[in-house]
Amino acid sequence: MKLWLILGAVNGFLSVALGAFAAHGLANRVGEKELAAFETGARYHMYHALALLAVAWLVQQTASSLAATAGWAFLAGMILFSGSLYYLGFTGSRALVMVTPIGGVAFLAGWALIAVAAWGIPPAR
Template sequence: MHKGFIITASVLGAVAVGLGAFGAHGLKSLASPAQLTTYETAVKYQFYHVFALLLTALLYAHFPVNGVIVSGKMFIAGMAIFSGSLYLLTFLQIAGYNQFYWLGAITPIGGLLLVLAWVWLAISVYRYNG
């Protein structure tokens, strides 16, 4: 078990619940349908990968290799970049700062990290010889 990943996943899960509730109630009157969709995508992917991080923490007990740790760190970075850029983009657009549209170009970097984290996790577990 990797205690740090469990704590991080718990905090990020609580944040996802809070941001999801805020989006469902607080943003409805402020955001356009497209902005709400972007925001909801950020919340969904954060939630999905909170569970991935929990899984990674639990897998580490059975597969205690560095690759599992790297995978967990990539999940965290991917969530921060993917969901974080979408949250920021949505809030800036609602505030009228449309010149920051380029933040959307950062989002795929986070998505790539999430994909790589899954692949790295699979490879690390596959190669484990314990």
């Protein structure tokens, strides 16, 4: 549980810092499309930083390894999806654009794994 709380907090911090950088440091240096891509990366980064906090809770609630697997899928998605959009925003290069959908699939897998792991939680008494 501790690992996922730390990773959620660190990634939440990073997404806020990168979002602020986009708003204040990047806005006047890149085009609208690049800025929009960067901001999309930061937004999805934050969503999935919060998802890691749900993973932490779910890891504590169930003995299933599915919750931790969901966490790794979310991390992979942050690196591939958000990372490729950050790269596009910083450089204007579309060299990593083929990686973005793979990150999106990792996000989807993470959410599916969360659902399956949650299914195994016994009902409250």
